[in-house]
Amino acid sequence: MKGEWVIFPGIPKKDRKSLNEYLAAGGYEAARKVLTQMGSQDVIEEVKKSGLRGRGGAGFPAGVKWGFVPRDVEGPRYLCCNADEGEPGTFKDREILLHVPHQLIEGMIIASYAIGANKAFVYVRGEFHKEAASLQRAIDEAKEKGFLGENLFGSDFSLDIVVHMGAGAYVCGEETALINSIEGRRGWPRLRPPFPAVKGLYGRPTIVNNVETLASVPFIISRGADEFRKYGTEKSAGTKLFAVSGWVKKPGVYERELGIPLKELLEDVCGGSRDGRPFYFVIPGGISAPPLTADELDVTMDYEALAEKGTMLGSGAVMVFPEGTCPVRVALRAIKFYEHESCGQCTPCREGSGWVARMLEDVEKGQLVGEDLELLADVAQNIFGKTVCPLGDSVALVTLGFLKKFREEFEKHLDAGRCPYAE
Amino acid sequence: MKVLSDTTVKRIKEEILPRYPEVTSAILPSLWEVQRELGWVSADAVKDIAEVLNVPAELVFDTLSFYTMFQKRPVGKFHIQVCTNVSCDLLGAMGVVEAFKKQLGVEVGETTQDGMFSLSTVECLGACGEAVVVQINDEYYTGVTPEKVAEILETLKRSA
Ligand SMILES: Cc1cc2nc3c(=O)[nH]c(=O)nc-3n(C[C@H](O)[C@H](O)[C@H](O)COP(=O)(O)O)c2cc1C
């Protein structure tokens, strides 16, 4: 199948690639090429040309973001790698940390050189002890070999990478909250502008990129932007790690080209339904992506096609639900997550997520009246666009998405005075 | 120092602080260090950290209060955390929670009387492809079913 393990050939065997194994497979050649033959602007241009978009959720073009770092300011700049992997349904970055940590380090060397950073941080979610240990070991191996530290590959460029552990807060995956968390503060998102590229960590120009984004960079440098563009679509170039969970026979992480039909991913790659029961709905991009109903599954997995259907590719986390799943329960579970994770800074999100959760609880018990569904929609809608970070928007989009797609199911709860799915 | 050991103080000063351009960044790793040593983070530990880093204790308290993985009171020797987010829920997480509750004789949020086990439910642990996922101290247990709970508890007791 097209795009099958081209950028991450080291993952499917599920063993950890040591430095020597990574070198034997051509590892660190891209970093060497960049540091010995390329200017920082050439690197940015090549990444722009590749069309690589952020794999953390928002899909912003990586090269364009790097280009926002001002060229002319003196003093330190920073690269932060986002390994918070907090979006429910997402479990792809840990594959990179566990199995090909050197590929991430190499990507970070290249990105740091491009933006002129001599210090980089990897923000790892607090639960990922094993993943952090694998990465730290790789950093130590690279240091020993002279791939990190001073004068890399004989150049005058130096780089130091620090692993920084989070401590259980979804919002710290948001890039400005992540920056506050590295500074040792509560993980409250910051107002933008100023954008981190201009004023981020310690008030300095900072780029935040997802693990998968950075680990895709060595391929682009060593094989070229055109080779990368052979996969995917015009606007969604390259391949993607899809993390599929829920009601499929073979859940897991799969690299395929962007634009793969969702049905192909579910049926051919993941073996179809666990017990033959038809799929009822699919969340295509992490819990914050509104659901696709069974008759909307003829869609390709790229940024544009999913946006057209009113949802998003997000982190590439696909969650699959069979017939017999109560959509109200899933919506409620999602909103309770946001209620728990709302950082409390913005009133609409802090209060609104709780209101929506309590109303959904009442829907599940069949204790609302029909008009109250309008109120539910109204409360959700009123959170949208009124918060510092998009966590509040997710509360609105998820609630409205489920309400729109499964209105009848919501009403059945109210008519029955209970959950019709409960035995 | 009220509660921090010399080893921890040394580690904060010699290993953690030099990694960062600014001292406040050492707060989170120091809290981790203390929790690793003492099992939880007490008010006295916070004051100690503030003293070692020479930052206001209020700042350390503020940071501590924000993050759910720092234990603000003692927990059992084994902290059992069951993921109940959507993918785990779909594959029966609530049944796993019930099994732990029944076999430990505690509710979610409680610790057994012998101080051995604490039970919590948590949000997505980032391993949804292997649902149901349970984190016990630093370890992930995957593909957990209610039937496997007794065996998990037995193994933990034997290792204690
Ligand atoms: C509430 C919230 C949580 C987020 N969590 C993550 C995360 O766990 N990992 C991640 O890479 N990006 C996460 N993001 C997106 C980041 O803000 C940011 O866009 C991303 O790290 C940029 O990297 P990229 O351009 O390489 O994708 C989150 C955003 C929000 C609003």
Ligand code: FES
């Ligand atoms: S939903 Fe349980 S690990 Fe993600």
